[in-house]
Amino acid sequence: xxxxxxxxxxxxxxxxxxxxxxxxxxxxxxxxxxxxxxxxxxxxxxxxxxxxxxxxxxxxxxxxxxxxxxxxxxxxxxxxxxxxxxxxxxxxxxxxxxxxxxxxxxxxxxxxxxxxxxxxxxxxxxxxxxxxxxxxxxxxxxxxxxxxxxxxxxxxxxxxxxxxxxxxxxxxxxxxxxxxxxxxxxxxxxxxxxxxxxxxxxxxxxxxxxxxxxxxxxxxxxxxxxxx
Numbered sequence: 001x002x003x004x005x006x007x008x009x010x011x012x013x014x015x016x017x018x019x020x021x022x023x024x025x026x027x028x029x030x031x032x033x034x035x036x037x038x039x040x041x042x043x044x045x046x047x048x049x050x051x052x053x054x055x056x057x058x059x060x061x062x063x064x065x066x067x068x069x070x071x072x073x074x075x076x077x078x079x080x081x082x083x084x085x086x087x088x089x090x091x092x093x094x095x096x097x098x099x100x101x102x103x104x105x106x107x108x109x110x111x112x113x114x115x116x117x118x119x120x121x122x123x124x125x126x127x128x129x130x131x132x133x134x135x136x137x138x139x140x141x142x143x144x145x146x147x148x149x150x151x152x153x154x155x156x157x158x159x160x161x162x163x164x165x166x167x168x169x170x171x172x173x174x175x176x177x178x179x180x181x182x183x184x185x186x187x188x189x190x191x192x193x194x195x196x197x198x199x200x201x202x203x204x205x206x207x208x209x210x211x212x213x214x215x216x217x218x219x220x221x222x223x224x225x226x227x228x
Contacts, residue, residue, distance in 0.1 A: 003030040007050040009041035011059040038067025057083040072096035086132035099124035123184045
């Protein structure tokens with residue numbers, strides 16, 4: 001079996017060495033290059049074509065966020081950093097990161113699982129990153145400029161009778177997340193997500209995601225179905 005090739009980008013030599021040691025213990029993973037900043041990471045990624053890139057956020061020179069949109073064109077990127085601010089987590093995901101791990105919140109096995117998962121398109125988040133993302137989504141999903149829409153959404157929560165978990169998942173659906181991303185953010189299986197969505201659709205009397213979003217955000221006209 002071909003091994004997953006990994007590029008590590010972090011300005012701290014101790015962290016680079018530690019990550020390399022952990023990953024090299026796995027029979028199916030190989031560390032092929034190490035970079036000290038975003039510029040070097042981009043150069044090495046072009047040269048070695050890794051399967052996965054582990055990327056720190058804050059580095060001297062070209063930082064991780066600046067390099068991210070270029071790196072994701074070359075390989076899946078897993079953010080691996082001490083930075084846990086909600087806006088940074090959100091920006092990294094918007095720029096194409098396949099996952100976000102905060103140092104101190106994952107075990108060796110969880111790191112290996114995340115590397116393997118991101119390589120095949122399965123997102124991974126540690127608790128702080130997931131919580132920050134959810135908080136950011138809740139804060140941004142209903143712009144202050146449209147108070148009436150936000151009020152309607154709160155009313156709909158009562159009208160449709162969604163549970164707190166169903167409300168959480170409906171917010172993630174409205175943010176554009178797919179089932180796989182929702183499962184990772186909520187730490188539940190995709191099958192459980194599908195079960196929740198089936199119940200949500202039944203309560204919202206919707207057949208599609210776009211129709212459910214329209215009803216949830218209060219933009220669907222009463223008695224009109226089939227949006228999207």
